[in-house]
Structures are given as C-alpha cells and as structure tokens.
Amino acid sequence: MAGRAKGSVLGPQDPEPFGIFNVDGRSPFLLIGDHAGSTVPFPLQSLGLQPDDFRRHIAIDIGVFGLGQALALLLDAPFVHQPYSRLVIDCNRSPARPDAIPEVSDGTPIPGNRHLSDRARDARSAAIHGPYHATIAALLDTRLATAKETVLLSLHSFTPEMDGMNRPWDVGVLHGSGRPGFAHALRDALADQADLIVGDNEPYAMDETDYTIPFHAFARNLSYAEIEVRQDLVGNPSGQEAWATRLADAARRAAELSSIRDGSGKEPPAPGQERIRGHMA
Secondary structure, X not given: OOOOOOOOOOOOOOOOOOXXXXXXXXXXXXXXXXXXXXXXXXXXXXXXXXXXXXXXXXXXXXOHHHHHHHHHHHHOOOEEEOOEOOOOOOOOOOOOOHHHOOOEEOOEEOHHHOOOOHHHHHHHHHHHHHHHHHHHHHHHHHHHHOOOOOEEEEEEEEOOEEOOEEOOOOEEEEOOOOEOHHHHHHHHHHHOXXXXXXXEOXXXXXXXXXXXXXXXXXXXXXXXXXXXXXXXHOOOHHHHHHHHHHHHHHHHHHHHHHHHHXXXXXXXXXXXXXXEOXXXX
C-alpha cells in the first residue's frame, strides 16, 4: 500500500494486515484465521529464513486459508484472516508475551526475531496485530449493535507429529470459559461422525496462551469454538472442501442444539476428556 511511512514494518507494496472474504455473509457465524498466511513484510527480509520454512507449520496453519474460504461459502459467513506469518507476530497471542514473536519455533531458530528491542516489537504489534484485531472487533460490534446473533469460529490446523509424538486426532474442539455450549455441541456433532477421532481440548487446551477467543468472545459473551484440523487432512483443495462440508454440517447441527444445551443445567464433560469414534475415552 503506497503512502506508508519510511521505516515502517510494512513496505509500500505489502498487503494490509487483514483480509476479509465474503464480507457480506449473513449467517450467525464469523470465521477467523489467525495463522492463515505466510507473508513476511518486505522490510523484514524473510526473517533470515529460507522459502521452504514458510511452507512449514512453524510459519502457517497449513490449509486454513482454503478451508476458511470454502467454509465461509457453505455457511454464508465472513472469514477474517491474517495474511502475515505467525513468525512475524502471532495474532493468537497477547503481543506482550515473549512467544508472540518467537526466537525459536519447533527447534528452528528465527534470526530476524533475535534480540528485538521493545520498540521493534511494539512496531510489529502496531502494524499487524492491532489492526487485525481491530477489524474483528469492528465486525463484532456492528453485529451487536444490530442485535445480530454471532458464533465466533476460530480455525487452526495442527501438525500430525510434535516432539516425536504422533497425534491421532482428526480434529479437535477447544473451549474454556465464557459460553462454551456451542463448542460442546460442535464436539459432539463431530464425534457422531463414526470415522473421526475427535479431541476435546486436544491436541491443545484453551488456556492463558490463547488470545483471539478470550479477547473477542469472552468479553462479549459470544458463543464460540476453536477448531483444530490435522494438517495432512486439509493440505490440498479436495481435503479443504471435504472438511469444510464436515464442519459446516456439524456447525449447523451444533447451532440448533447449543441453545438447548446452554439452558439445560447439565454439566459439560471435564476438560481434557476426548471422544474417540463417538465414545468417551
């Protein structure tokens, strides 16, 4: 974008720090892709990494951009996505956290992130993290002002192996505080698909490291779910389309059930339990 100040984190031809696909989507769902992109601002000179590094899970949630677009069309939902790599700044972390700009990721040193000054970190936050979350907040506040119901769906993907351990889940649904009824219903709807291994707060649990859902959904008392799909299942367009269909069907069913679930008075399963092929493990 022309007109950026000299010395800015973003160069004149770098993209905006957010993208919105299907902005006029009319359903209750709003889709988020914090790690959907792998772009690095031109002034940061690829952070000292090789091109292949930006096709790895350390730099991008593989498959989420295509998955998000396909799901947005099926659900008639907007999809807000971050074009910049999580290695530049992780938009699912508080910018104050050291791991928001990692010096090492899954054993790979990130030369361009070493020994950054507070000023350099703040500049990345102001250029990328802040505008991205301001865009999400503006969409949510517009919906709230018009009394439009909203379910916030945060889309992620995970590597099939981490630290030498195989991860058997096909998909995981993460949830925590706030209004988790929709997330519980989505987990159960996915687990009813007999060919799936569904993680309940697996392979990650929603905790203090998460930023997007707590910052936007908890604060506004919105229904939500954070969805993690295994990367090898969404690494190509056919997989993305297939998983968009699975998720769209499950999300519609969960939306029908969650208002009943929220008002039932039943206690949800304890965090860390998981459903495997439709049965509690």
